[in-house]
Structures are given as C-alpha cells and as structure tokens.
Amino acid sequence: MPAFAESGGGGAEPPLVESYLDLLRRGGIAPAEGRAAAAVEERELPLIDLECLMTATGDEARRAACAGAMARAASEWGFFQVTNHGVGGALLERLRAEQARLFRLPFETKSRAGLLNGSYRWGAPTATSLRHLSWSEAFHVPLASISGSACDFGELGSLRGVMQEVADAMSRVAKAVAVALAGSLMQAAAEAEAFPAGCDETTCFLRLNRYPACPFAPDTFGLVPHTDSDFLTVLCQDQVGGLQLMKDARWVAVKPHPDALIVNIGDLFQAWSNNRYKSVEHKVVANAKAERFSAAYFLCPSYHAPVGTCGEPSPYRTFTFGEYRRKVQEDVKRTGKKIGLSNFLKQQPPQPQ
Ligand SMILES: C=C1C[C@]23C[C@@]1(O)CC[C@H]2[C@@]12CC[C@H](O)[C@@](C)(C(=O)O1)[C@H]2[C@@H]3C(=O)O
Ligand SMILES: O=C(O)CCC(=O)C(=O)O
Numbered sequence: 001m002p003a004f005a006e007s008g009g010g011g012a013e014p015p016l017v018e019s020y021l022d023l024l025r026r027g028g029i030a031p032a033e034g035r036a037a038a039a040v041e042e043r044e045l046p047l048i049d050l051e052c053l054m055t056a057t058g059d060e061a062r063r064a065a066c067a068g069a070m071a072r073a074a075s076e077w078g079f080f081q082v083t084n085h086g087v088g089g090a091l092l093e094r095l096r097a098e099q100a101r102l103f104r105l106p107f108e109t110k111s112r113a114g115l116l117n118g119s120y121r122w123g124a125p126t127a128t129s130l131r132h133l134s135w136s137e138a139f140h141v142p143l144a145s146i147s148g149s150a151c152d153f154g155e156l157g158s159l160r161g162v163m164q165e166v167a168d169a170m171s172r173v174a175k176a177v178a179v180a181l182a183g184s185l186m187q188a189a190a191e192a193e194a195f196p197a198g199c200d201e202t203t204c205f206l207r208l209n210r211y212p213a214c215p216f217a218p219d220t221f222g223l224v225p226h227t228d229s230d231f232l233t234v235l236c237q238d239q240v241g242g243l244q245l246m247k248d249a250r251w252v253a254v255k256p257h258p259d260a261l262i263v264n265i266g267d268l269f270q271a272w273s274n275n276r277y278k279s280v281e282h283k284v285v286a287n288a289k290a291e292r293f294s295a296a297y298f299l300c301p302s303y304h305a306p307v308g309t310c311g312e313p314s315p316y317r318t319f320t321f322g323e324y325r326r327k328v329q330e331d332v333k334r335t336g337k338k339i340g341l342s343n344f345l346k347q348q349p350p351q352p353q
C-alpha cells in the first residue's frame with residue numbers, strides 16, 4: 001500500500017493529503033515543532049512489574065512497593081510502563097493483524113455510519129490550521145457496543161472477538177492500577193477497592209489507531225498534542241515509535257518496549273487526586289516510512305457520576321464526566337483546542353484582558 005493511495009474510488013486511505021494541502025493553502029504553516037523532533041531525547045519510561053497485583057502470588061509488602069512505585073511515576077511522569085500485565089502477546093499480535101485488515105477497508109466503508117458503531121474518525125474534525133491535523137485514522141469504540149448486536153463489523157467477523165478479549169484483559173489492568181493508585185492516596189482500603197466509581201464496561205472505550213506513513217513527516221503530527229479525557233489509559237503500541245510526552249517542559253520520545261503496556265494518567269484522575277497525579281500532554285510524531293498501529297483502553301466513568309476527589313479541599317469544583325466531555329467538545333469547536341481541567345478550578349485564573 002503506497003504511503004497515501006489516491007483517496008476515493010475505493011482506496012483505503014483517508015484523504016489526508018488533500019486535507020493537509022487545503023490547510024496549507026488556507027495559511028497554515030507546518031508546525032515548527034516537528035523540525036525540533038530530531039533533537040528530542042529518547043527516554044525509558046519508569047518500568048513497573050505488575051505480577052504481584054495481577055496474580056494472587058504477591059504478598060502485601062510487594063503490592064505496597066508496586067503501588068508506591070506507580071504513585072511516584074504517576075506524580076513525576078504521568079506515564080509509566082508495565083510488564084507481567086496479563087494481556088497476552090499472541091492476543092496483541094492478533095489485534096494488530098485485525099487492525100491492519102480493518103484499516104485496509106475502503107475509506108467509504110470505514111466512514112459508513114454502521115461500521116463499529118459509527119466510531120471512525122480521521123485527520124482533524126475541526127482543523128483550522130495544520131497544528132490541528134492528525135495524520136492518523138481511528139475507531140473510538142464504546143465497549144458496550146462491541147458486544148452489542150447494533151455494532152456492525154462488516155466482513156470482519158473475527159474482529160469482534162479479538163476486541164472483546166483485549167478490552168477484558170486491558171480493563172483488568174486498568175482497574176488494578178487505578179485501585180492501587182487510589183489506595184496510595186486513601187486511608188480506607190475498602191474505599192480504594194471501589195475506585196473509580198461508576199466505571200464499567202458500558203462507560204469505557206477501546207480506541208484503535210492507525211498512523212499511515214506520512215510524506216510531510218517529521219513536520220506533521222500523527223496525533224496532535226493532547227491530554228486524555230479519562231481516569232487512565234492503557235496503551236499498546238507497536239515497535240515503530242513516535243509517541244512523545246512532555247517532561248520538565250521538553251518533549252521526550254518514549255522508547256518502545258516489546259513486552260510492556262503503557263499506562264498514563266488522564267484528566268479525571270488528576271482532578272480526583274487533587275493534582276497529585278498528572279495528566280501529561282503527549283503526541284505522536286508522523287513517520288515518513290512506516291505505518292504505525294496502537295490500541296488504547298480508556299477507563300472512563302459514566303457521564304452522570306461526579307468525578308469526585310480523594311479528599312477535600314479539592315482545587316476543583318464538583319463536576320461530572322458528561323459536563324467535562326461537553327466542555328471539551330464546545331472548546332474544540334470554538335477554539336480548535338481542548339482546554340480541559342482549568343475550566344473546572346474553584347479559583348478561576350484571572351482572564352487575560
Ligand atoms: C484521548 C483522547 C482525547 C482526544 C481523543 C483521544 O482519544 C485522542 C485525541 C484527543 C484529541 C486531541 C485533539 C482534540 O483536543 C480532541 C478533542 C480530539 O478530537 O482528539 C482530543 C480528544 C478529547 O479530548 O476528547
Ligand atoms: O498512539 C499512541 O501512541 C498514542 C495514542 C493516544 O494518545 C490516544 O489514543 O489518546
């Protein structure tokens with residue numbers, strides 16, 4: 001498959017080239033950040049062995065040490081990588097093969113409302129400049145619909161089963177990590193076990209990402225800089241690389257690790273932890289030669305449950321995930337950018353005159 005096959009006429013590639021050239025014509029300049037990409041340092045994320053949490057073998061002391069290491073990483077990095085997570089390598093290989101088949105469907109088929117619950121998106125929904133363009137395509141699938149009959153998998157019958165297995169395995173990791181992180185901030189272990197309130201398979205998402213090879217790399221985002229609008233994300237990336245996160249005000253490239261999954265704190269967990277845990281900005285830099293795949297599990301609460309706090313006083317007012325999502329979409333529509341948590345601070349920063 002060439003880097004960007006002619007779109008339309010049954011081609012699989014979304015019309016990213018046309019979108020890029022249109023934004024360039026409309027005065028968008030290629031984001032300068034990409035040119036600095038060469039200077040970006042590659043770092044190993046904090047590596048945490050989850051065996052003591054994911055199996056009954058771990059004793060209390062090992063579990064406490066594991067929770068402590070995650071809490072430090074969640075505070076200092078907002079990201080860490082985990083091994084012995086229980087999500088089988090063979091299963092992740094099957095997912096990657098299924099993703100390759102799914103994204104090879106014609107663009108018209110992928111865009112069709114019925115396929116995967118109409119969850120397809122590409123480029124930039126509301127791009128007004130190249131800085132909003134993501135050289136990627138994705139299916140952002142509500143877990144509830146994966147098992148639901150309403151979700152049309154087209155001719156990809158085996159995809160449903162693989163996505164269900166991956167979602168089940170990743171949700172176990174997400175839950176175990178969330179409870180351990182909450183327990184580090186709460187005295188009552190029982191309360192931590194119930195954390196996060198209102199999260200279940202009907203409220204979480206599995207996002208399948210594909211990043212086509214990009215003729216405008218490295219000046220183009222594979223995925224624009226953002227923070228995740230959830231409690232936490234469990235991410236499986238392949239070995240191509242390109243994920244970067246903000247650390248001490250500099251972009252840092254995340255070195256892929258063949259056996260590890262990446263966990264990152266989302267906006268809601270930063271709010272719940274009263275800013276102890278950080279929802280850190282991250283992006284994907286486009287790759288000139290290789291296509292890249294990733295799959296992200298988003299641990300999200302129901303739209304109605306207040307996000308809550310580990311303890312008052314919280315810097316944030318009470319808000320629900322529904323309010324949060326609506327505000328993000330409203331801000332993106334109005335400004336092209338997500339504003340996020342600062343909208344929900346009790347003390348609003350002085351507005352620029
Ligand atoms: C975790 C996510 C937040 C985001 C959707 C995504 O799954 C990955 C891209 C994110 C992003 C970045 C640009 C915009 O801010 C945004 C609204 C979008 O369309 O894609 C956010 C999404 C979000 O915050 O909902
Ligand atoms: O593909 C990646 O490595 C990151 C994806 C991501 O940040 C997301 O889907 O929110």
Ligand SMILES: [Fe+2]
Pocket residue numbers: 226227228282
């Ligand atoms: Fe993300």
